Amino acid sequence: MNKRVIPTAMAAALAGLVAGPAFAADMINVGHLAAYTGPTSDVGKPYGQGIADAMNYINANGGVGGRQIQFETVDYSYNAPQAIATYKRWMASNPNVPVAIQGWGTADTEALVKFVSNDKVFFMSASYSGHLTDPMGKSERTKAAAPYNFFYGPSYSDGCRGVVQWASEDWKAKGSAGKPKFVHMGDNHPYPNAPKEACAAYAEELGFEVLNPIVYSLKPGDFKAQCLSLKESGANYAYLANTSGSNISLVKSCATVGVDTQFISNVWGWDENAQAAAGDAGYGVAWVVGAAGWSSDAPGMETVRAVSKVSDPSGNEARPLHYMRAVCGVFFMRDAMLAAEKMDGGVTGTNIKAAMEQMTDHVPAELEGVCLPSTWTPEDHRGTNQVLVYKSTPNGFENVYTATLERRSEWLGW
Amino acid sequence: MAGHATMRCGEFRTSYRADTTIFPTPMSRNFALGGVVVLLLAPLVLNAYYLNLLIQIGYYGIAALGLNILVGFTGQISLGHAAFFGFGAFASAWINNSFGIPVILSIPLAGLLTTAVGMIVGVPAGRIKGLYLAIATLASQFILEDFFARAEWFTGGSSGSLANSISLFGYQMGTDQRYFYVVLFFVVVMFLFGANLLRTRDGRAFVAVRDHYLSAEIMGINLTKYRILSFGISSFYAGIGGALYGHYLGFVSAEGFTILLSIQFLGMVIIGGLGSVMGALLGTTFMVLLPEVMTSLVGTVGDLLPGLSQGVAYIKQMAIGLAIILFLIFEPDGLAHRWKMIKAYWKLYPFSY
Structure with missing residues (x-):
């Protein structure tokens, strides 16, 4: 029977391929790597939805200078090899080769750095890894120059430095005596590892005692063993480097075990869904926020709500923080494309990159008050050095601290 | 062996040598040669999507044949094949990146390194069998996976390592069109080697160990030696397949070589047909195309x-x-058996019995 099934099925596959997206010369091709499944799907879903909605919204509202964005969303399940395979497929899909890619994870983005710089593809990632901030490879910490990589928001390392700064202030404000103890917690994966050394070094600089890191999985699970280690270590501040799904489990496990450590986390580490799931255990978590929240009354939220209606016509769905950052990322890319259009050669990866590097304290016009003003230069891809630290309380999220980090040259690419 | 029951009229063997040719009949030899020639022309007509599928069938097929030698011919079991596949990928990238040895040489070298690792893992096989061996190889899967995530010097740790593409005589083989020929070359060599292996004394010893280990031992076959050797050869295939995969993708990371891939390899050899060289290729083709077709x-x-x-x-x-x-x-005997039945049907038509 199989002998018969295969040819028919192959014919069907062929038919499916031929009937693929229609090609139009005046379209701008963009690739979209999303993690709707896999260990980071908790934050990958709202972010990926934000990217898709924003691009569809731009298309419905005149496109990029009249040109439509043609994009393909691929759910790669946070599996780096699959992201590379998808990238290679896109690059071979002549004449629909993307000029820009909206990516996702740190593992795949860092693995693709060399590929995108060889192919001159503008790459905007949801990974804010500090390793992506050195376009010229000037810093000695940089393993590979990342000229075509951009992201919106403070780097993971800067974010962690920001919350550590807050922790230091918090320690003083509480009037506690002695050296506060800091510990990094996260999976052994490029994303949680990205700020590990950089942040530990800064914590030491601020007078923290840095303890041995504790490993817990990116996949949610029972983390009581890790919580007991944490309790035993006597850490005062624990930096949670995983995404919110895993952090919910950790915070709850630690509440059961009776840990009274102050949890601090990164931009993907906490959100509205996490707070709702964690309940009482979640109050007190302090973390980095990179854009306005859904309930904000910033003027730009009008646009975000309109974008949200693309996939939720009722307008009832409350979007988590990640959604706003996704929308910001797409609008920054759109602005760069608009500027690139006026350059020689039009909208190419190289021109989009050049246009991004000309932005100074830029905020997309429709998103006033939503996105952080960002600056990229040909030597420095740290878009912003402003870190908003929020704390989860029973009354909602409160902005407790805003750190403005120095742009130290030795922090570039770290 | 394979075609005896279905030989054409006028085909007969008068010597043991003639009975153990690589291809059972001249017809099958011609078909195989014709198939290779057709494949040589494939990059001229097929687009990158189909070439990509063929390349996948190539490197997975090599690894699946390795597993088939272990499972189908020697009667052992391995739940850690993906780890060896991964080891080959990392080893080849490591040899190329750290020592500057050209990729085309680092691939066979990676195969040899993987063989060494496979033989170490195979040592328990000398003593245990069945379910216990399955668990022992499962352990090796997890040990190697953890090694991949931590051995910074070898694998680049959790961030993985980049694998350069092949260049031959200053000619970059990075595109699918060119890499296809590299993979095809390895497939032909490895499958010929595999088919040949089974004609040798060692190959017959493998089959004897599978069919009845006690009888085999009484006949003077050193069970420990052949079980470990089988693990070694199987790992060599996995290593070559993995290395081809790594250099094709350009990036190797531990996430790609989980237990799931090990199970898929087992699926390939079971679907293709245990104990059949051609079955390894058929099973791989099936497993690679199935998700695309779906x-x-x-x-x-x-x-x-x-x-x-x-x-x-x-x-x-x-x-x-x-x-x-x-x-x-x-179809517990797999696609290879089904294929034989189809051939027999046409040959015996209309007097099939």
């Missing part, structure tokens, strides 16, 4: 039932599981 089928049906296209990822995974179950029930 995707396009779902795409076609998805227009009618919009909810379905959301679940493509699940349907793909479930289809693989379902295929294995259906094969175990309806």
